[in-house]
Amino acid sequence: MKKLLCLLLTVALLAAAIPMFTVSSSAAGGTLTVTSGGKVLGTVDVGNEFIYSVSLDSAGYSPYMCEGRVTSNSAFAEIVSYGTVRSDGSVSMDSYCFPTRIRNASLASNYHGPNDEIRYNYSKTNDGIGVFTPSDHYFKVRFKAVKAGTTEIHHVFSLLYTVKEGYIPFDLITENKPNASLNPAPGFSDAIEPATAYMGDANGDYTLNVMDATFIQRKSAGANVTCVQKNADINNDGEITLKDALLIVRYQAGMDTGTKVGEWIFESEQ
Numbered sequence: 001m002k003k004l005l006c007l008l009l010t011v012a013l014l015a016a017a018i019p020m021f022t023v024s025s026s027a028a029g030g031t032l033t034v035t036s037g038g039k040v041l042g043t044v045d046v047g048n049e050f051i052y053s054v055s056l057d058s059a060g061y062s063p064y065m066c067e068g069r070v071t072s073n074s075a076f077a078e079i080v081s082y083g084t085v086r087s088d089g090s091v092s093m094d095s096y097c098f099p100t101r102i103r104n105a106s107l108a109s110n111y112h113g114p115n116d117e118i119r120y121n122y123s124k125t126n127d128g129i130g131v132f133t134p135s136d137h138y139f140k141v142r143f144k145a146v147k148a149g150t151t152e153i154h155h156v157f158s159l160l161y162t163v164k165e166g167y168i169p170f171d172l173i174t175e176n177k178p179n180a181s182l183n184p185a186p187g188f189s190d191a192i193e194p195a196t197a198y199m200g201d202a203n204g205d206y207t208l209n210v211m212d213a214t215f216i217q218r219k220s221a222g223a224n225v226t227c228v229q230k231n232a233d234i235n236n237d238g239e240i241t242l243k244d245a246l247l248i249v250r251y252q253a254g255m256d257t258g259t260k261v262g263e264w265i266f267e268s269e270q
């Protein structure tokens, strides 16, 4: 409670000390254009997070073991997450890939290196040996746009073993393009989805800190500031009030708020 009071006092002092300021919706400056296989998937404000998703339909092949890797230029788009990293360091891809057939997935050793890379692999066993369907290979990676410019996402997806033929490695996808030499050719599609909100980021600069609580406090006191409504109305009561500012303070103090403050919101996951 003492910590909370200190934070509240900090908010009050900041409110008194900070002059009027204005913040655009992309305060970090500029946009990042994301491309794949030479085609533009879309643009994202610098600072915003986005999901890159892939679906593959390689009907005609009988997979037993597969592997893939996704890379991008980390100077422009940093990998935030994929799946769920458990406390023991292992990775569950349940929420980011088809759930029942994943056998294991691992982060490559250069995950944080200059060539940010995710490696993943899985096998199908007695719960679903057969040909691929679109839902069999559906993969998502969350990125954050960190610099204005253009970045290309690279995705290679290989079949290592098939049920019938054994070890016959070949790429179903290379550089985000289906392998045209295969018959039937695999179907492939990919897309990006920028986050539509970052709960608590009242001033819309894609960071969440005490400034946002101050911003809401100033707004609720009648100051002429423009809050990002979808970010600032944390308790979802239709108004931007001190209750919302307090939720940011509680969140920053590590307290449970029972809200989505601090979370990035993607429409497809609501």
Ligand SMILES: [Ca+2]
Pocket (backbone or CB within 6 Å): 200, 201, 202, 203, 204, 205, 206, 207, 208, 209, 211, 212
């Ligand atoms: Ca902010």
Ligand SMILES: [Ca+2]
Pocket (backbone or CB within 6 Å): 232, 233, 234, 235, 236, 237, 238, 239, 240, 241, 243, 244
């Ligand atoms: Ca509210």
